[in-house]
Amino acid sequence: MTAPAGATLARRLIACLDVRAGRVVKGVNFEGLRDAGDPAALAIRYDAEGIDELVLLDVTATEEDRLALAHTVAAVAARVFIPLAVGGGIRSVDDAARVIDAGADKVGINTAALGDPALISRIAGRFGSQAVVVAIDARRDGARFAVCSHAGRTPTARQAAEWAREAESRGAGEILLTSIDADGTLEGFDCPLTSAVSGAVGIPVIASGGAGCAAHFVEVFTRGRADAALAASIFHDGTCSVRAVKAELRACGLPVRL
Amino acid sequence: MIALVDYGAGNLASVRKALRACGADAVEPAEPANLERATAIVLPGVGHFAATASLDDEWRTAIRRRLHAGVPFLGICLGMQWLFEGSDEAPAAPGLGWLAGRVTRLPERTQDGERMKVPHAGWNVAHVTAVDAGATVPGLKDGEHFYFTHAYAAPVTGATAATTVYGVPFAAAVRSGNVCGVQFHPEKSGAAGLAVLRAFLGGLR
Numbered sequence A: 001m002t003a004p005a006g007a008t009l010a011r012r013l014i015a016c017l018d019v020r021a022g023r024v025v026k027g028v029n030f031e032g033l034r035d036a037g038d039p040a041a042l043a044i045r046y047d048a049e050g051i052d053e054l055v056l057l058d059v060t061a062t063e064e065d066r067l068a069l070a071h072t073v074a075a076v077a078a079r080v081f082i083p084l085a086v087g088g089g090i091r092s093v094d095d096a097a098r099v100i101d102a103g104a105d106k107v108g109i110n111t112a113a114l115g116d117p118a119l120i121s122r123i124a125g126r127f128g129s130q131a132v133v134v135a136i137d138a139r140r141d142g143a144r145f146a147v148c149s150h151a152g153r154t155p156t157a158r159q160a161a162e163w164a165r166e167a168e169s170r171g172a173g174e175i176l177l178t179s180i181d182a183d184g185t186l187e188g189f190d191c192p193l194t195s196a197v198s199g200a201v202g203i204p205v206i207a208s209g210g211a212g213c214a215a216h217f218v219e220v221f222t223r224g225r226a227d228a229a230l231a232a233s234i235f236h237d238g239t240c241s242v243r244a245v246k247a248e249l250r251a252c253g254l255p256v257r258l
Numbered sequence B: 001m002i003a004l005v006d007y008g009a010g011n012l013a014s015v016r017k018a019l020r021a022c023g024a025d026a027v028e029p030a031e032p033a034n035l036e037r038a039t040a041i042v043l044p045g046v047g048h049f050a051a052t053a054s055l056d057d058e059w060r061t062a063i064r065r066r067l068h069a070g071v072p073f074l075g076i077c078l079g080m081q082w083l084f085e086g087s088d089e090a091p092a093a094p095g096l097g098w099l100a101g102r103v104t105r106l107p108e109r110t111q112d113g114e115r116m117k118v119p120h121a122g123w124n125v126a127h128v129t130a131v132d133a134g135a136t137v138p139g140l141k142d143g144e145h146f147y148f149t150h151a152y153a154a155p156v157t158g159a160t161a162a163t164t165v166y167g168v169p170f171a172a173a174v175r176s177g178n179v180c181g182v183q184f185h186p187e188k189s190g191a192a193g194l195a196v197l198r199a200f201l202g203g204l205r
Helices: A039-049 A063-077 A093-102 A111-115 A118-127 A160-169 A191-200 A214-222 A233-237 A242-251 B012-021 B032-037 B049-054 B057-068 B190-202
Strands: A012-020 A023-028 A031-037 A053-058 A084-087 A106-109 A132-141 A144-149 A154-159 A174-179 A205-208 A228-231 B002-004 B040-043 B073-076 B102-105 B120-125 B145-150 B160-166 B168-176 B179-182
Touching (some): A012 A039, A012 A205, A012 A242, A023 A039, A031 A039, A039 A053, A039 A063, A053 A063, A063 A084, A063 A093, A063 B012, A084 A132, A093 A118, A106 A111, A106 A118, A118 A132, A132 A160, A144 A160, A144 A191, A154 A160, A160 A174, A160 A191, A174 A191, A191 A205, A214 A228, A228 A233, B002 B012, B012 B190, B032 B057, B040 B057, B057 B073, B120 B160, B145 B160, B145 B190
Parallel strands (some): A012 A053, A012 A228, A053 A084, A205 A228, B002 B040, B040 B073, B073 B179
Antiparallel strands (some): A012 A023, A023 A031, A132 A144, A144 A154, B120 B145, B160 B168
């Protein structure tokens, strides 16, 4: 065992499937959704390509669609045996229980946690910290990063790193950090944002928003100090395969699961 | 009958799904006496060690009796940690004490002072240390990645079948006769994980 401590923990690649009414959709800057396929079929494809984890993000508004989500979660969990996180619209321990019962390993909470931070502790108390991912949507505000709620539409008074630290202290197991400015632009992750948050907490940080090519992942794992990186459109569109990103990471000396 | 013990610690549904994908339908025993008919026992678990307190004296006695009888056992994550004497995560909840040693928190700094994030969450490599087939966890291939999510870990002892390094080396898998345990989640480790479950089930036939 000559490898230094921690050197073998793979940098994780996560594919995000924004789901509405049982279909995968993707927008730019949180707007303009378009159809990108069947969730279970995409999940199977990503698994075969070597994705390390999947996130299903429920972007629906109606109760009817919300019930469809449980079926989607179950369909994915029955076929793909890698970690599965589910977020969107989770406001209570019961909401969390519903998706976990359907087959999710983790739940992502965002707006509800901002309104009621104790929700983090309640879900962690019931399912363990490893099941709680606090999702933070942040927007640049001068030299600071303001946290926004309601899918990025509503600015709050909180700063990203400070909110991440509070979430950790309340029992969050991971932070999913999305740059609203970078999301959908394909121009790269917000490395200063990611680094600021990753350095502020002792739990893993998943960087999200802006991935456009393999080099962007290298950047966010080095300059951004991310533990995992999430992307949607470049994987869905086939612009860049999971395999190609991992090959690039490995070529740059970063540990990956191949 | 493959008994999947439900003590309210999380990943039961995932483990059941993965076992099913490997061709086995597990049954959840409603009470300890039902373990008498078990041809194998799987003890899952994820989350806080305190959850193992639900495995009361009756369960402990029933499980211990089956282990003595040579029934194949697989503990997953907390289910593996529970085989040890106890965990610093919940000092008031004793482990089964089937294996010597105590579960401790992973260090937040390496010896060189490098910061380590805890929990250890993600895919890491298992190094097989067992030297013969009777000491290894079947299906576990040296150098493969498995999915871990834990803040506490079991020490490397004579029962260790594979180690993983995160700040320090810890027991990624243990084996003592008919008793196996894995710190990682085979039900969430893709093909490498399903191979471990399949080999465990294969050993039963």
